[in-house]
Amino acid sequence: MSPKQQRGAVTAERVLDAALDLYASEGEAGVTVSALTRASGVSTGSLYHHFGNLHGVISALALRWLGRLLGELATALTSHQDARSGIEAVVRAYLEFVRTRPAAARLLHSPFADQEGTARAAEIRDNQEARLTPIEQWLDGHRKAGELADLPTPVIEALVLGPVIGMARRWLTLGDVDLEEAARVLPDRIWRSVGP
Structure with missing residues (x-):
């Protein structure tokens, strides 16, 4: 450079x-x-x-933090050999990201980020491919080994991340949930939905 x-x-x-x-x-x-x-x-x-323009600044900021979140999730997932530990680690890592970086999490869960995600989904996916590929490979390997439910990757992602994102949004907007308790309860509950 x-x-x-x-x-x-x-x-x-x-x-x-x-x-x-x-x-x-x-x-x-x-x-x-x-x-x-x-x-x-x-x-x-x-x-x-x-x-x-200003929109470009906010978009770049959201991409920066999306990349960091995905990197942490990929590390949490791929550092575990068995499916259950990996899935549970992803849930805890996501909640920890939200708890320790509330401003970035608020941006990533904002209407702006939702609109950007809808309007530029393919571009964002391409931009984050290096972080997403190891996640997809890990999920695919464990699914083929019979350690995860035989569901398409997008369905597994929705079952794992949907409840976590819902909890994160509630904590960020209303603040009436305990993220530490969620980190104790959600991993097992989510595992039950994606386990074999």
Whole structure:
């Protein structure tokens, strides 16, 4: 990477770091061009150069954190040899991500992220392929070995992540659930739905 490219990468990281801080303190409405330039120290021209517009900043921020979440889930899953331990580890890893990174989790579970996911599903999938492929291979191997229910991968993903996402959204919006208790209860309940 050339020195100019390195400076560009550092600038983009500063903008994204500032955007998450603003999102955490002010919500999506607080992430404005003027607030971003003030918080990051990056010029308006540089912001537009790197991201195109404000939507591009939020989109890049969501992709950054989606990649980190998927990386943690892939590590949790693939570090276990048996299917049950892997599935249970994914549930706990997801809830831990939400608990320890609430601003990023709030963004990933926001209407903006939902709209982006719907509008750009194939592009996002391609962008995250390196993180998704090991998950799919792990699931496929355990399904073929008879250690998981004989269901298509998208169905297994929905059965595993659906309840976790529901719990995360409730905690992020209402705060009336205990994520530590959920991390104790959900793994076994979810395993029962995808086990052989």
